[in-house]
Amino acid sequence: MDQHxxxxxxxxxxxxxxxxxxxxxxxxxxxxxxxxxxxxxxxxGAPRGSSLCQDPELPCRRRMMGxxxxxxxxxxxxxxxxxxxxxxxxxxSPASASHPLLAGKVGSARGYLLWGLR
Numbered sequence: 727m728d729q730h731x732x733x734x735x736x737x738x739x740x741x742x743x744x745x746x747x748x749x750x751x752x753x754x755x756x757x758x759x760x761x762x763x764x765x766x767x768x769x770x771g772a773p774r775g776s777s778l779c780q781d782p783e784l785p786c787r788r789r790m791m792g793x794x795x796x797x798x799x800x801x802x803x804x805x806x807x808x809x810x811x812x813x814x815x816x817x818x819s820p821a822s823a824s825h826p827l828l829a830g831k832v833g834s835a836r837g838y839l840l841w842g843l844r
Contacts, residue, residue, distance in 0.1 A: 732762060743767045748779055749804055751786040751795075756807035758815050766818065768810025778803045 736757050744755030747769040758766040772779040778787070788801045805813075 736764070739764065739767070743769050744807070747771050747807075748782045749786070750779070750782050750784060751789065754807040756811045758811045766811045766815035768807045768812075768814055770804050770807045770810070772803045773805055776803055 736759055740755040740757045742755070743757065744753040747753040747755070748771050752770065754770040756768045757764055758768075786802075788798050791798060791801060793801065
């Protein structure tokens with residue numbers, strides 16, 4: 727399969743993963759890929775077990791405090807999609823965290839970006 731076609735496929739997967747985010751402010755998804763196969767997926771949101779940010783219909787508590795986009799992040803319980811990907815990959819296989827991975831990221835307002843983690 728052509729590398730460009732695979733990259734597009736992984737970006738589509740990241741968009742699908744982003745749709746699972748419960749964050750009312752932004753939906754971001756990430757996919758970790760090794761040797762042409764998806765190793766892990768992640769989306770932005772509160773950590774597992776947290777009762778915060780579980781209802782996308784409720785307004786963002788950071789926004790309710792009057793903070794603009796990108797401000798007051800210390801009041802946000804969300805974990806980045808990329809971090810969730812790394813956490814999931816490490817939990818599934820602790821050895822995989824040390825191998826080079828290709829990551830794809832998409833956000834509702836940011837388009838998408840591919841980069842390599844070394």
